Amino acid sequence: MHSRTLVSRRNFVRLGLGLAGAGAVSATTANAAAAGQGRAKQVLVLFEQGGVSQIDSWDPKPQAVAEHKSPFEPVATSVPGLQFTRLLARTAPLAHKLTIVRCMTQPTPGIGNSHPKGSQYIYSGEAPGGPVEMPDISSVVAMLQGSHASHLPSNIMVPGTNEQSPATKIGFVPPAHKVFKTGGNPADPNWSVPNLGLLGVDDARFRTRTRLLDRLNIGLLGADQARDARAMKSLMTRAVDMLTNPATRKAFNLGAEPEAVRQRYGTGMRGRCYLLGRKLIESGVRFVMVDVREPQRSFRDGKPVGYDGGNNMNWDHHDAIYAKTHTNIKGGGAGRGRWGIHTWPMMGSTDQALSALIEDMDQRGLLEETLVCFVTEFGRTPKINSRQGRDHWTHAFSFAFAGAGVPGGQVVGSTDSDGGYITSSQAFTIEDYAATIYEKLGIDRHKPIYTPADRPILLSRHGQPIGELF
């Protein structure tokens, strides 16, 4: 499997450590469910940060009051009776693969109504501010289930540079499971993953070095069995593997994808990141999160492109949500720096990339065992404000799910004619979303995990898995 490793396979086995999952050196807890008991083996979260306006996307409201309605008319989808707005026109033919949950809500809006807290809410699956800082869902999953692919980190964020990416937390989980952020802009033709691209040396030289190291690494005389020594040794092996393994390169090499595929996803940052998400899932990474914010100076088709005035292109359209280009208006405020919701760097690229992703994953069979979640921290106000924008709205917003047994063509929950309040009897929270992920992965939520102080923590204890997704 790995021909050029620091430690020969024989030695490795003698050390009593398997090759797979060698990075998880800390003890897994009592409820480490053997990976594979749940319907999902992997999770792909598409985190569109900033608060995607639900009535402009998944939950069209043609009957809303004229001054406040979305200018984008509803379109039919592949599911009779289900409509999206035309901003999701390319995703509409794939609606039969999706469940749209229109009754997402934040029960205590004050807690997650800001971007840092709302994002932390999404990452950790629990409203922040509790007595214990909760780790990211991806870190918990990495700790309990590890990864098939030892040549890649178990939980990866692509690119992990959205404005709120500092809200990812390791909490009380061992630091080994911290999320690995790829960084950069995959649309940049010169992009390579920091820390995984060899610095200053080429493959051949690196191999020479590792051979030299093998000769000189006499170890710790008489003390090689010390726990940390063994752990470090196995981690070095894994790291060398990651740095030299063609499979690692392959997992990140967008250039290896056929042109048609790359075009289908879209050639801006979003398309590249969604494509990269698929590739990482394909390579066996347990938990991938894609959090795109198209930068002002970006690339399309490998060529530089600029989005004038768009220096903060998440979904936080407080100002001029329907601007034809940027949202920087006179008297504007918090909504500066974006482009209008329908423009290419926003829903344009999202619709394209999402539809490409679902179709592509389905065709490759990846939807069988991968849970795909399209999420955002909250929605936007049904009323347009004085700056022609929409503000945060935690009472009702929409998520979309696919894969790993999620029924296709289903709508869960409903909202009133303005798209502001939930009218269905069910409503689901971000804790329920987290509980769904754990349940799909087969993790026993009734068995607590423990902080270093021995305090029992139950995973998403305030949530219940969303029944309609099973």
Place this chain on the structure above:
Amino acid sequence: MKLIAIRGNDVLRSVCLVAVTLLLLPAAVGAAVEVYPERVRLTSRRSRIQLVITSRDADGRLRDVTHRATVRSSKPGLVSVRNGRVSPSDDGVDGQATLHVVWQDETVEVPVEVSGQKQPDPIAFKYETLAAMTKQGCNAGSCHGSPDGKGGFSLSLFAFDPDHDTESLVRGGLNRRVNVFAPLESLMLKKPMLRVPHVGGKRLRPTDAAYMILKRWISEGARPDRDGAPTCEKIVVYPGPSRVLARPDATQQLSVLAHFTDGTVRDVTRLATFDTSHRDIATIDADGRVTGQSRGQAAITVRFLEHLESVYLTFVEEVEGFEWPVVAEHNFVDRLVNSRLKLLSIAPSPTCDDRVFLRRVYLDLTGLLPSAAAARTFLAEKKLGKRARLIDRLLATDQFARFQALQLADLLRVNPKVLGADRAKLFANWIAEAMVTNRPYDQLTRDLLTSTGDTRLVAEANYFAAIPKTEDVAEATAQVFMGSRIQCAKCHNHPFENWTQDDYYSIGAAFHRVARQADRISVVGGGEMVNPRSGKVMTPWGRNRVMPRPLANADRRVAFAGWLTARGNPFFARAAVNRIWDHLFGRGIVDPVDDFRSSNPPSNVELLDRLAAEFEKSGFDRRQTVRIICNSQTYQRSTITNRFNRDDTTLCSRAPVRLLTAEQLQDAIGYVTGSVKTVEQSDAVVAESRRELERVGEELRTKRPQWEAGLVERLKKAAWWHGAWWSAGAFTAKTAETTHSKDFGPETSSGRFDASRAFGPNKIRWQPRPDWNRGQQINLPKGAHKAMYAWHVVHARAETRVRLRVVADDGMKVWHNGQLVFDFAQVLPDDKEQQPEIVLRPGANRFLLKIVNKGGAWHFTWRLESTQPDSISAPAVADLPDALTEVLMTPVEKRVAEPAARLDRFYLMRDGRIEKLRVRIESGARDQYATQRPFPGSDAFLKAFGQPERNTPCACERSSEPTLDQALQLLNGQRVHDQVARSVGRFSKLENGPLVAELYMSAFSRKPSTDERVAATQHLVEATDRNAAIRDLVWAVINTQEFIFQH
């Protein structure tokens, strides 16, 4: 006598515990069998007593024979015994009897008294029902004891709130939880017995002691305890506090007796909850019977409601072939460590080589590798006692002090993100200074805990600035200085230790009156800490558990700090020496290092106690403790294991293998690659700078009188000169007009200045403004409808005519000696109308300014312009700021301290050399070493290797676990790459042989072996690009296990 994590006044309690235990021992003189208790009293129908029968071998070894001895009752109709449990017979008669306990040839008689058999014996709610539910696990944190309960049924965690539980059980659940008419239909029984579905599983069997209690309680009416029912004061666990038992075949029956306020004693052995600290060493069953599984020591923790006691059991065993090796014992550390090892048949490793010792002690004490030169010197030295001398030498270095400062700074949270760079630096330097002067640790602690003042000037006050809330201060103080994690007790009684919620808030009460206003830390006169659950006002922890009466204005922190740092305090010294031990061994005697609790036993109680005692005796001298430990053979052991100590990781039979810390590793790589100067080089720079500073200082001192005289002369000749500035404000009004016209206070006495007056409802006072000067734009904080007053005196030589030139676009008023001479709502710079002429009187001219702001930016400028062309002006502001002029004009002996000091500083700082030298001494030479800076910068490398964030007081912030990130950093990280590239500079000039030798001596403090030399040289020789080969070699050396680990 152990004193682990027991509250202050529990010292007495524990002494009594031992005394009582001793009294209860041998019933008969010279007998080899002991029975506990020596007298049995059964006081009610359901009363039971668990006997503990111990046999003492000829060699003094104790063996528990409770379940093997024969016990006969003299009156079976009155009292019977089974499995060591004594119970009254079913006949229900009072009376007296004797138990004959027979083991081998010995017999012990135990008198029994039976009473109260005719009285009803109802189940007590708290001490039986709730205890039973605790035992069965119903109210654990992951079940019904969790904050929201489970399945709609909520109990308090481990029954700390009986009222809540009464509500839940009796009235909650639609009254289905208990059914007094058909007890077996109660959900409280049906669910845990799994007669109906229960997510928690089967938790109760009819054979459990709890079952009888619960069933009976329900059938007796499910009554809560009546008011005034006796409460449990304490539990007594026998045997205690510790015992050594010989394996194999080592079991120990425990007896747990609960003592109540009405004098009664009940056996609760079957109702207490048991826990073991090491399941692989000792296990315990529901009836309190311990089984020793393997050699070692474990703490059995016994919990009965809010009472918690631990028993430390050591299991020893004959080990085949074990022989204690010949090994030196240098001091008491060795003797105490070895006595434990001998007991447990663990053989210590021999003393390590010189080169291992050298590298280890350098890294532990200074954080830095020994330079190649220093290594060669040490290895070549032949005179005896070189290790002790090296230790002394290193302890005296600045590097040692600063490395210690780094560790303390971690705990005290010197965090530039929270404090700001300036205050963090101030705090860090204060800590470094304290380490350099070896300030006694108790003084340091008291300084921190009782600090007040402006955090920009008083460094230690930043302890409170870094921690915003009282609860956090209580937690941090307890964790850092008492080694106790009381966090759990914030919301309920601590589940693993004797800390109650009341204790938590009592400690908080000591710190509750600390006020944080802007940059100032001060103590306010009032404010009480309230336990949020009970609503009780908590009194602070002090010398007495409860202060006799609230001392009105006294700083409660003083009493707390006094108690904490007093000799004999069970926490302070132990926590401190434990941290030092942890630093030198990678693991504290108590581990985790800041988690002292009776359920977490020290690996060597006697050692901890002795180190703590020595620490106190030395005057809390940390350096001395380090000296003692480093000189022990225990510290100097090698890491090589032997057959008898392979499994030991806690008793220090061998040195631990430890990954270098983030800062150590960064500096080590820096040194080997030549990216940073050696310590010797930077020490030389510092010494040189110090000398230079002396010289410059001397030079300036000689020139000072000349400088002053020159300025004074100019001032005397000048037509006028300006004095210091004061300001009062800002005052706010409702409208711009009012702001302009209203007198907020200072105007009433515009001709006089009184620094003690306070104006307005907010009691605003005059503040000195040493940063204000004439002719400069003075910026004021933004705000609408604000007014600021300024006081300023101008001294004129003779009567002089001057023109007033002021700038203040929203308006200003000026009074000269009480007369309003300027009053404009809008001041335009070039409006000649707004430049009145004033006549300065000879001597002092008092000016009161009122600067108004309508909104937006706010600033003003003040200038007096001469009307005579040839008038001599005072020295420019750059040469002498307004604030210092008055000082200068005062004769030296009459000068006030603070402004005089400011003048001195100004004079010195005029000469740029002073500042440059100061910076070079304080940090310049050292800034490149991460281990020498109390707050090193943050970068990906340091973060990956566990540099703490300094957001919490927990030592666990510094993660010491190997991670994938670390491996990637070493193999391919940016920092390593850059530094390896630079290594060419250090090595390229050397020939192959000397190069390899120098590299090895620098990295490993040893010569390369033949194989290593061959391999390295071969690589250099075969390379087409020698520089690239050097880089490969350095890279490889840095990535070896031997380099990144301490061994």
